[in-house]
Amino acid sequence: MPDLSFQVESVESVRCAAAPMLNFKLHIASAIAGDDIANVILQCQIQIEAPRRRYQPAEQERLRELFGDPNSASQKIHSLLWTHVGLLVPRFQNDCVVDMPVPCSYDFNAAAVKFFYALEDGKVPLLFQFSGTIFYRDENTGLQISRIAWSKEAQFSLPVPVWQEMMDHYYPNSAWLRLDRNQFDRLYQYKRQHGLSSWEQAVESLLDGVEENLP
Incomplete structure (x- = not known):
C-alpha cells in the first residue's frame, strides 16, 4: 500500500489568470521505491498559522478586528482557515512535482484577506493538510485503491510580497468592499444628489465630513 509524503517547494503568482491565483509547487513522494501510482484525487485544506x-505594532493594530485589542491580556492570536483546493495528480513512479493552483479572494469580508492585507512584510506560516484517494497498480492484483492518511501535512512560509504583488497586479491601487443593498442605495443616492462623478469621490466626501468632527 502506498505511503505518500508531501512537501511544498515554492510559490509564484499566476500572471495571466482570470482572477488572482497563486501556484504552489508540490512535491509528492512514495516511501516505497518503484510504486506505480495511477493517479491521486487530492484534497488540501490550507491553514494560516498566525501564532x-x-x-509589528502597526500590523497588530490592523489585526485588531480579527484577534482583539493588541494591548489586552485577553488577546489571542489563533490559526485561520484560508481555503480548500482539489487536485488530480497524474500517473507517476516514486515521486513527482505538480502545480497546485490556489484561487485568491480580495473580499474583505473574509478573515484570510484581512490577515494578508494587515501585514507589511515577512512571511505567512501556512499548514497544508492533505486527504484523498490513491489509485495504484499492484503486480499481483492489478488496480487498487487506498486512502491518504489524515496525518499527512506540510508547512510552508508564503512571502508577504508575493501576495501583495499579485493583488497589485490584478487590482492596481484599489480594493473591493461588499455593501448591503440598502447601504449601497443610500450611497448611490448621496453620489447622485451631490453630483459626484465616481464612487471614490462619494466615499472621500463622506470621510472628509466625519474627520472634520473628530477631536
Missing part, C-alpha cells in the same frame, strides 16, 4: 510569526 507562528511576530507582528
Whole structure:
C-alpha cells in the first residue's frame, strides 16, 4: 500500500489568470521505491498559522478586528482557515512535482484577506493538510485503491510580497468592499444628489465630513 509524503517547494503568482491565483509547487513522494501510482484525487485544506510569526505594532493594530485589542491580556492570536483546493495528480513512479493552483479572494469580508492585507512584510506560516484517494497498480492484483492518511501535512512560509504583488497586479491601487443593498442605495443616492462623478469621490466626501468632527 502506498505511503505518500508531501512537501511544498515554492510559490509564484499566476500572471495571466482570470482572477488572482497563486501556484504552489508540490512535491509528492512514495516511501516505497518503484510504486506505480495511477493517479491521486487530492484534497488540501490550507491553514494560516498566525501564532507562528511576530507582528509589528502597526500590523497588530490592523489585526485588531480579527484577534482583539493588541494591548489586552485577553488577546489571542489563533490559526485561520484560508481555503480548500482539489487536485488530480497524474500517473507517476516514486515521486513527482505538480502545480497546485490556489484561487485568491480580495473580499474583505473574509478573515484570510484581512490577515494578508494587515501585514507589511515577512512571511505567512501556512499548514497544508492533505486527504484523498490513491489509485495504484499492484503486480499481483492489478488496480487498487487506498486512502491518504489524515496525518499527512506540510508547512510552508508564503512571502508577504508575493501576495501583495499579485493583488497589485490584478487590482492596481484599489480594493473591493461588499455593501448591503440598502447601504449601497443610500450611497448611490448621496453620489447622485451631490453630483459626484465616481464612487471614490462619494466615499472621500463622506470621510472628509466625519474627520472634520473628530477631536
